[in-house]
Amino acid sequence: MTDENWHSNTHLVHAGTARTSNNETSEALFMTSGFVYENAEQAAASFRNETDNFVYSRYGNPTTLMLEKRLAKLEGAEICRATGSGMAAVFSALACQLSAGDRIVASRALFGACYAILNKILPKWGVEVVFVSGGDENEWEQALSIPTKIVFLETPSNPLLQIIDLECVCALAKKAGACVIVDNVFATPLYQKPLELGADIVTYSATKHIDGQGRLLAGAVLGNAEFMTEQFLPFYRQTGPTISAFNAWIMLKSLETLSVRVERQTQNAAAIASELEMHKNVKSVFYPGLPSHPNYEIAKRQMSGSGSIVAFEINGGRENAFAFLNALRVHLISNNLGDAKSLVTHPASTTHQNLSDHERALIGIKEGHLRISSGLEHKDDLIADILQALSHVS
Numbered sequence: 001m002t003d004e005n006w007h008s009n010t011h012l013v014h015a016g017t018a019r020t021s022n023n024e025t026s027e028a029l030f031m032t033s034g035f036v037y038e039n040a041e042q043a044a045a046s047f048r049n050e051t052d053n054f055v056y057s058r059y060g061n062p063t064t065l066m067l068e069k070r071l072a073k074l075e076g077a078e079i080c081r082a083t084g085s086g087m088a089a090v091f092s093a094l095a096c097q098l099s100a101g102d103r104i105v106a107s108r109a110l111f112g113a114c115y116a117i118l119n120k121i122l123p124k125w126g127v128e129v130v131f132v133s134g135g136d137e138n139e140w141e142q143a144l145s146i147p148t149k150i151v152f153l154e155t156p157s158n159p160l161l162q163i164i165d166l167e168c169v170c171a172l173a174k175k176a177g178a179c180v181i182v183d184n185v186f187a188t189p190l191y192q193k194p195l196e197l198g199a200d201i202v203t204y205s206a207t208k209h210i211d212g213q214g215r216l217l218a219g220a221v222l223g224n225a226e227f228m229t230e231q232f233l234p235f236y237r238q239t240g241p242t243i244s245a246f247n248a249w250i251m252l253k254s255l256e257t258l259s260v261r262v263e264r265q266t267q268n269a270a271a272i273a274s275e276l277e278m279h280k281n282v283k284s285v286f287y288p289g290l291p292s293h294p295n296y297e298i299a300k301r302q303m304s305g306s307g308s309i310v311a312f313e314i315n316g317g318r319e320n321a322f323a324f325l326n327a328l329r330v331h332l333i334s335n336n337l338g339d340a341k342s343l344v345t346h347p348a349s350t351t352h353q354n355l356s357d358h359e360r361a362l363i364g365i366k367e368g369h370l371r372i373s374s375g376l377e378h379k380d381d382l383i384a385d386i387l388q389a390l391s392h393v394s
């Protein structure tokens with residue numbers, strides 16, 4: 001039983017729970033690939049979609065369904081489908097609606113694998129992809145002046161936390177007839193609701209904050225009933241991007257603590273961003289919660305929290321960036337994010353090393369840029385760690 005009017009923290013603990021006749025407190029884990037029928041007639045009816053029976057775990061599973069209902073409630077979406085990774089979510093949300101000859105407009109500052117799908121894989125299949133600078137309204141307007149099938153974007157972007165005005169881009173996309181897909185990982189479902197701002201589909205890498213404890217890969221696609229049932233579901237059922245029930249169960253338990261974790265991570269990130277901004281060895285700081293962020297006003301309007309990721313440029317380029325990383329004692333060097341452990345990465349040599357120098361320059365990624373994902377450690381220990389590592393930099 002769930003109440004529409006509950007706050008998201010309450011939905012995170014209760015939404016979607018379907019107890020068995022044992023009345024267990026914690027959600028049950030159904031490790032089963034298939035399901036049996038009482039008789040041949042029931043099997044036949046199930047295959048005609050005339051029953052609520054589960055048929056096969058590639059199509060749906062009772063544990064996975066609890067996760068999907070909880071995520072849908074949190075997002076305010078009609079339907080959610082969970083996937084085996086964030087990339088499975090992004091790829092199936094795109095591929096389920098594309099045909100050769102279609103056109104996509106996307107922001108250029110994207111997670112590396114999303115950029116590769118748009119820049120390398122889809123063009124091979126006859127899909128035209130146009131990239132724009134996400135913060136430039138004129139570029140969006142020009143790119144969307146002709147009919148377009150899909151708009152794909154990420155805000156805040158990886159790694160430099162560029163903010164895209166969702167209401168503005170969604171309105172332009174609507175005029176071009178495009179379906180807007182927002183990769184909402186950095187904001188988390190707690191701090192940004194793209195569907196309320198005009199987007200059609202939201203995707204997550206649940207590997208990040210939603211699990212948030214470094215254990216597994218998972219993803220989710222959320223949208224309205226018409227799109228999810230008519231376009232997404234047939235593709236999902238036949239091509240198999242589904243999540244394992246075991247991972248769905250871990251994710252259900254992760255959701256119970258999501259808001260507590262993200263609130264702490266965000267407090268830590270905000271404190272670190274302010275500290276970095278005052279440091280003489282830091283050239284610039286990128287954090288949506290800082291008034292110095294070029295899109296601070298848009299961030300304030302469309303996000304209810306600033307999130308757990310901070311980027312900054314250290315003076316002295318790659319040499320000092322590496323010296324800083326190697327001096328860290330609490331923060332770990334890792335390209336993951338949203339974890340309980342604080343993680344730092346050097347995008348130019350890791351997550352974005354596949355890009356050409358020209359592509360990196362277009363996004364603005366420099367050799368001195370570092371990205372911090374704040375974890376759950378004590379704020380004072382994190383700040384002390386960053387200050388001592390910055391002191392190793394000349």
Ligand SMILES: *Cc1c(COP(=O)(O)O)cnc(C)c1O
Binds near residue numbers: 090113158183185207
């Ligand atoms: C990590 C990430 C993905 C990909 O998710 P996986 O779970 O690693 O497949 C996609 N988009 C963004 C913004 C991400 O951070």
